[in-house]
Amino acid sequence: MPELPEVETVRRGIEPHITGRRIVAVKVHDRRLRWPVPRDFERKLRGRRVESVQRRAKYLLFALDGGDRLILHLGMSGRLFLLPAGERRQKHDHLDLLFEGQRLLRLHDPRRFGAALLWPAAMGQHKLLRGLGPEPLLPEFSGEYLFARSRGRRVAVKNFLMDSRIVVGVGNIYASESLFRAGIRPGRAAGRITQDQYRKLENAVRQVLCDAIEQGGTTLKDSSFTNPDGEFGDFQVRLAVYDRAGQPCTVCKTKIRRQVIGQRSSFFCPRCQT
DNA sequence: AGATTCGCCTGAGAGC
């Protein structure tokens, strides 16, 4: 499932191939995504030049000439493929953008939690992007910040960390992993965690995400990117606790425990995390 | 406002 590192890896992979290029054809094969792709999507997108490819949280933002934006979200199962023009279509392919130079950018999304939105410059910031917390890899995100925002909050720190209004891009897997590295139990109330522990958590989040981005980068180097069979979604990051219930902790050998917090599986080491 | 729950969706895996 695409978390921030994966989305960033995708961004880096497609950016050099489509920046400055014009979209010469748009084809929507299946409009059913999280929100239905509107009828005029093709007409409005065709002929536009992509000036940059940015990322905010898990959203990919394509800045178009004229200032409008194409917003893509990969949801749970979304993938982007960069393919040669004319590549055969497969089940669950939703959207094709054909660029100058015969490059095809294809959105594939079996579970359809993803999104494709065209947002006019005149309408300011999109509602989905407004109110998002800081990027975890920028200086705005810090232990001090987490400490300040968490005062008085009774939610489990894991849910707090996964709240995009607090900080973006930390999904279920990396939340568990970060808390393990920081030595904090996922179920503890966010408001009862010390500033020092939040400093550790800040570092842990950064470390986990950076490691994963590096893994993605490694995958990119073998140019699986332009591979028509396009496998660029599963960089296997070494996971210390996630989905390892009953297995020994990598540090102390204690059995990893699973606990459901906020309807989501959480994993922790009962000895390393307090 | 904060906390909690629900719903969307398909594929994978388990159990029979």
Next chain:
DNA sequence: TGCTCTCAGGCGAATC
């Protein structure tokens, strides 16, 4: 082999 059931997860929306 093939059916049915359960689970996974991002995140907006609804509800308490």
